[in-house]
Amino acid sequence: AKDKGGNLIQFFDPLLALAIEERRHLESELRRAIREHEFVLYYQPIVDLVEDTLVGAEALIRWRHPERGLVPPDDFIPLAEESGLIGEIGLWALEVASEQLAKWRAQAIQLYLSVNVSARQIPDGLPPETLFETARRHGCAPQSLALEITEGVLLSDFGSTAQWLSKIREQGFPVYLDDFGTGYSSLSYLKRFAVDRLKIDKSFVRDIATNASDRALVEAIIAMAKSLGIEVVAEGVEDAEHVRLLRGMGCRYAQGYFFSRPLPIDAFYAFRDRIPLL
Ligand code: C2E
Ligand code: CA
Ligand code: CA
Numbered sequence: 001a002k003d004k005g006g007n008l009i010q011f012f013d014p015l016l017a018l019a020i021e022e023r024r025h026l027e028s029e030l031r032r033a034i035r036e037h038e039f040v041l042y043y044q045p046i047v048d049l050v051e052d053t054l055v056g057a058e059a060l061i062r063w064r065h066p067e068r069g070l071v072p073p074d075d076f077i078p079l080a081e082e083s084g085l086i087g088e089i090g091l092w093a094l095e096v097a098s099e100q101l102a103k104w105r106a107q108a109i110q111l112y113l114s115v116n117v118s119a120r121q122i123p124d125g126l127p128p129e130t131l132f133e134t135a136r137r138h139g140c141a142p143q144s145l146a147l148e149i150t151e152g153v154l155l156s157d158f159g160s161t162a163q164w165l166s167k168i169r170e171q172g173f174p175v176y177l178d179d180f181g182t183g184y185s186s187l188s189y190l191k192r193f194a195v196d197r198l199k200i201d202k203s204f205v206r207d208i209a210t211n212a213s214d215r216a217l218v219e220a221i222i223a224m225a226k227s228l229g230i231e232v233v234a235e236g237v238e239d240a241e242h243v244r245l246l247r248g249m250g251c252r253y254a255q256g257y258f259f260s261r262p263l264p265i266d267a268f269y270a271f272r273d274r275i276p277l278l
């Protein structure tokens, strides 16, 4: 029995068994959530620091769980990615964002939306043709529908990723490089993959008032982006000092709790009605 036991010990580890069981449970709950339309998009304002205006919003998913309440994306997106369910969830988010843009167009509200796209969705989970068809069906201008991808995306197959990106940008859909600076070789990605904007990760923005090297990094990213013709959005802007420093560095766009948390659509409209107040 001893010689056969080696592999079995892990299998019967009660903690591991519990973890596996929990995953299986969460995965079947995610399938139900897709079926029963339990997801909802929240909208976080993106502002122009030069014009002092609202320019758009990032669409951020939440799960309205029947027992657990509002579940944040970090608690289920990773499993959705591993299990492949992210494809369906991502298409749902694209559909809802496009519907929202269609409503804004009808009301002559000129705001853009940016939607998060997982590495796992590229290229086959979100074929460019599907994006084009969805936007066309809702009458959305491509410039009003941006896609946020993280550097992780660019780690996968270079050729097919580059092709996916260029098809989408050719049709006029802006591509944002999200969480910029957190990957291992952000700069080489920028050289190899053309994007329209980059979002400076909130971990760099957080300490710019107190940490000179973080401030220097953010300043360098902004200067570099400018020379490459790439617009910059600062994430995680939480106070007036952040705003003052970022303005001074020539950062044009910002997003963060200082302006607003991500909001359900009605609260987002209320926020918009209070503009300008920056
Ligand atoms: P992310 O794309 O980097 O989104 C920004 C996150 O920072 C959001 O968290 C937002 O609520 C939070 N945030 C915004 N302003 C501030 C601030 O001033 N301070 C701090 N500390 N945080 C701020 P959230 O909504 O919990 O989303 C977490 C992550 O989940 C997102 O990070 C994104 O990677 C992922 N995610 C959200 N929605 C989707 C989606 O529809 N599809 C995919 N694939 N991923 C999504
Ligand atoms: Ca994002
Ligand atoms: Ca981000």
Ligand code: CA
Pocket (backbone or CB within 6 Å): 179
């Ligand atoms: Ca992130």
